[in-house]
Every structure is written in C-alpha cells, then in structure tokens.
Amino acid sequence: MQIGPYKLSNNLVLAPMAGVTDRPFRQLCKNLGAGFAVSEMVTSNSLLWGSKKTLRRANHAGETEPRSVQIAGADPKMMALAAKYNADNGAQIIDINMGCPAKKVCNVMAGSALMQDESLVAQIVEAVVNAVDIPVTLKTRTGWDLEHKNALAIAKIAENSGIQLLTIHGRTRACQYRGDAEYDTIAQVKSEIGIPVIANGDVTSPEKAKYVLEYTNADAVMIGRAAQGRPWIFREIDYFLNTGKLLPEPPVLEVRDILIGHLKNLYEFYGEYTGVRMARKHISWYSKGQRHGAAFRKCVNNVETVKDQLNMVNEFFERLSDAQELAA
Numbered sequence: 001m002q003i004g005p006y007k008l009s010n011n012l013v014l015a016p017m018a019g020v021t022d023r024p025f026r027q028l029c030k031n032l033g034a035g036f037a038v039s040e041m042v043t044s045n046s047l048l049w050g051s052k053k054t055l056r057r058a059n060h061a062g063e064t065e066p067r068s069v070q071i072a073g074a075d076p077k078m079m080a081l082a083a084k085y086n087a088d089n090g091a092q093i094i095d096i097n098m099g100c101p102a103k104k105v106c107n108v109m110a111g112s113a114l115m116q117d118e119s120l121v122a123q124i125v126e127a128v129v130n131a132v133d134i135p136v137t138l139k140t141r142t143g144w145d146l147e148h149k150n151a152l153a154i155a156k157i158a159e160n161s162g163i164q165l166l167t168i169h170g171r172t173r174a175c176q177y178r179g180d181a182e183y184d185t186i187a188q189v190k191s192e193i194g195i196p197v198i199a200n201g202d203v204t205s206p207e208k209a210k211y212v213l214e215y216t217n218a219d220a221v222m223i224g225r226a227a228q229g230r231p232w233i234f235r236e237i238d239y240f241l242n243t244g245k246l247l248p249e250p251p252v253l254e255v256r257d258i259l260i261g262h263l264k265n266l267y268e269f270y271g272e273y274t275g276v277r278m279a280r281k282h283i284s285w286y287s288k289g290q291r292h293g294a295a296f297r298k299c300v301n302n303v304e305t306v307k308d309q310l311n312m313v314n315e316f317f318e319r320l321s322d323a324q325e326l327a328a
C-alpha cells in the first residue's frame with residue numbers, strides 16, 4: 001500500500017492506542033512485522049504542546065519510517081496549527097482522529113463525536129489538508145450510532161478534501177467497544193471511494209485478518225487490542241497471508257526476550273519511575289493465559305525499580321520454560 005510518497009512493506013497496521021502505542025511499542029511492532037503504525041493521539045490544544053506527555057507522544061527519534069502522528073480536536077484552525085506543528089517536528093503523515101469514543105475526547109466534540117456534524121468534518125479535513133504538504137489520513141467509525149451510519153458520507157467528504165487514506169473501525173461511536181465489529185459498511189465505503197481504505201476492528205488472528213481483507217476488499221487491516229502483549233501477531237498474519245500456513249506460538253524464552261527488550265526501551269524512553277509503571281500493563285498482557293500468570297502479576301505490579309521488575313520477569317519466564325521442558 002502507498003501513502004503519498006511512502007510505500008509500506010506490507011498491509012498490516014498497528015492501531016493508535018492512547019497510553020499503549022508509544023514509540024517503544026510502535027517500533028517493536030514494526031520490528032515484528034507491522035508495515036505501518038500510527039502514534040497515540042496528540043492534542044490540537046497548543047497550550048499543551050510543551051507538556052511532557054505531548055512532547056513524548058510526538059517523539060519519533062529512531063523510528064522506522066513513515067512516521068504518522070494522530071491529532072485530535074474539533075476546531076479547524078487549531079487542528080490546522082497542530083498539523084503544521086507536528087509536520088515541522090518530524091511527522092511524515094498526519095492522521096485525524098474521528099474514531100475515538102473516549103469521553104475525554106467526545107465531550108469536547110472531538111474524536112468520533114465529530115461524525116455528527118458533517119459540515120464541521122469538511123471544515124476540519126480541508127483546514128488540515130491545506131495546512132501541510134505531507135499526506136493527511138483520517139480515522140473514523142461507521143457512524144455516530146446504529147441509526148446514523150454516515151461513514152460513506154464522511155468518506156466522500158474526506159476524499160473530495162484531499163485525504164489520502166481512510167481507516168474505518170467497524171463500530172459506531174455509540175457501540176464503544178461492545179458487540180462485534182461489522183465489515184459491511186467498510187466494504188461499501190471501499191467500493192464507493194478511490195482512496196485506500198484500512199479495515200479495523202476485532203482482527204485477532206491471521207485467519208480473521210485474511211477474512212476481513214477479502215470480505216471488505218480493503219487495502220490493509222489495522223490491529224489494536226490483539227497486539228497488546230502479542231506484538232508478534234503481525235509476523236504471524238504476514239506469514240499466513242503469504243503462505244497460507246500458521247506459524248507456531250513463539251517459544252516461552254523468545255517471548256521473554258521480546259518482553260525484556262520492550263521493557264528496556266520503555267525504561268530508556270520514560271526513565272525509571274514512569275517506565276516501571278508503564279511497563280506494568282505490558283507485563284500483564286504478555287503474561288495473560290500463562291501458568292501462574294495471575295499470581296505473578298500480583299507480585300510484579302508492586303515492584304518499584306527496574307532491577308526488581310526485570311529480575312521478576314526473567315524468573316517468571318524461566319520457570320515457565322523449565323515447567324514446559326519437564327512436561328515434554
């Protein structure tokens with residue numbers, strides 16, 4: 001798939017997830033087979049651009065190209081300024097968030113709440129596209145609620161305004177994350193617009209990725225929650241799409257090595273205090289479903305230092321590996 005001048009290595013995309021897809025996680029997923037990743041959303045409120053959190057979210061140092069930064073907000077002028085600011089600071093692609101149902105975002109009429117007001121959508125996308133000379137992409141849901149599924153209308157506005165790629169999460173805003181994602185709306189939009197479409201929602205396995213790509217005829221699939229604690233899902237899907245065969249689960253000691261590498265990058269990126277805390281949710285995800293995982297999580301969530309956290313993770317995975325060898 002191509003976005004402006006950027007040819008992606010495959011059609012597998014890591015979804016933007018606030019609090020999750022920071023630079024260390026994006027780079028890890030890219031190393032393990034994601035062809036593209038979108039940053040966590042950055043506010044369009046310029047008063048916050050100097051904040052530690054926003055600066056970190058806009059930090060792409062050393063990240064494999066292309067670097068896409070997602071912006072969120074509801075004021076066309078502020079969104080245009082935010083796009084320009086991020087483009088001047090290293091973003092190669094700007095993604096506009098009209099897909100996030102979070103209260104914090106929607107209460108100020110941003111994220112997926114914007115889908116209610118199509119003329120405001122047009123003003124925002126036009127303002128952002130005109131503000132920068134890099135590709136602008138848009139992420140939406142299928143509509144506001146089940147009675148107002150206006151993804152197609154939004155897609156046409158986007159295409160006519162110069163948006164170069166559209167991602168659609170197969171749920172309405174009102175659905176939040178409930179129920180199953182539906183792919184009919186994505187298929188319909190794909191058949192009626194000319195720009196590339198990424199299908200998103202509930203892609204949890206190589207087989208599901210193939211199904212969604214075929215069903216919607218989308219150009220790529222985007223994966224969010226299924227990559228939490230399983231960043232190797234991208235290489236599994238890539239392998240399946242290319243060969244029709246499933247890769248075996250990674251051995252426990254490889255999982256340990258991937259996690260330890262991930263943790264070290266988190267400590268470097270956030271520093272010890274925040275790094276240890278950010279690492280907790282990732283450690284929990286990697287250990288989900290593992291033997292004695294619940295007891296391990298209870299203990300590891302209480303440690304405060306890099307040294308203790310690394311030791312505990314190492315010990316847990318080594319014990320798992322020993323237990324597997326004994327059982328074999």
Ligand SMILES: Cc1cc2nc3c(=O)[nH]c(=O)nc-3n(C[C@H](O)[C@H](O)[C@H](O)COP(=O)(O)O)c2cc1C
Binds near residue numbers: 019099139222224
């Ligand atoms: C913790 C979390 C944070 C998210 N943050 C964002 C965000 O910042 N911007 C956005 O467009 N979508 C956000 N999303 C939505 C995801 O990008 C994606 O559309 C959604 O999770 C559906 O994909 P999945 O079923 O593969 O998880 C978030 C989702 C989760 C679970």
